[in-house]
Amino acid sequence: MNTSTRHFIGGVSAVLGYFAALILVPLILASVYEVISRYVFNQPTIWAYEIGYMAMGASFLLGSAYTLRDGQHVRIDVLATHFSPRLKATLDLTGYLLLFLPIGIWLTFALYHYTVEAYEWGERSGESAWNPVVWPYHLVFFTAFAAMVLQVIAEMLGCLQTLFTSGTGED
Secondary structure (H helix, E strand, C coil): CCCCHHHHHHHHHHEEEEEEEEHHHHHHHHHHHHHHHHHHCCCCCHHHHHHHHHHHHHHHHHHHHHHCCCCCCCCCCCHHHHHCHHHHHHHHHHHHHHHHHHHHHHHHHHHHHHHHHHHHHHEECCCCCCCECCCHHHHHHHHHHHHHHHHHHHHHHHHHHHHHHHHCCCC
């Protein structure tokens, strides 16, 4: 994989990130509608709660690869700000390789099977009277974790590029 592959994966992460932002629009509209319906007209909806948790979960998960791509995830940089680029790349690569990648791959495969089972069984939420099928929601989970694994691979390639192209100063 080369730099163009990293850019392609980053582009996929960006598209999912923008889609995650767009999901917030129906979330806001549903929430406003529910509040007005419940408190002004005393007629609560049967679907707003499920739209809310599904839209928020989808937005959060789909935006995670984009967040990693742009380096905006939560991390503790108190010490790392004083490290050389090579040492930072080594620490990041180690974390990605030993922790994030194995867990991400495992979760991606598990979520794939969970999505297929939910579809085959016609699984429903059971959370409200609306009771929608949940396989589309599970599909979003699977897609988000697959995108995150791809973005981790792109980040690892960036770390390797830093390690192999940086000068050999003291770390």
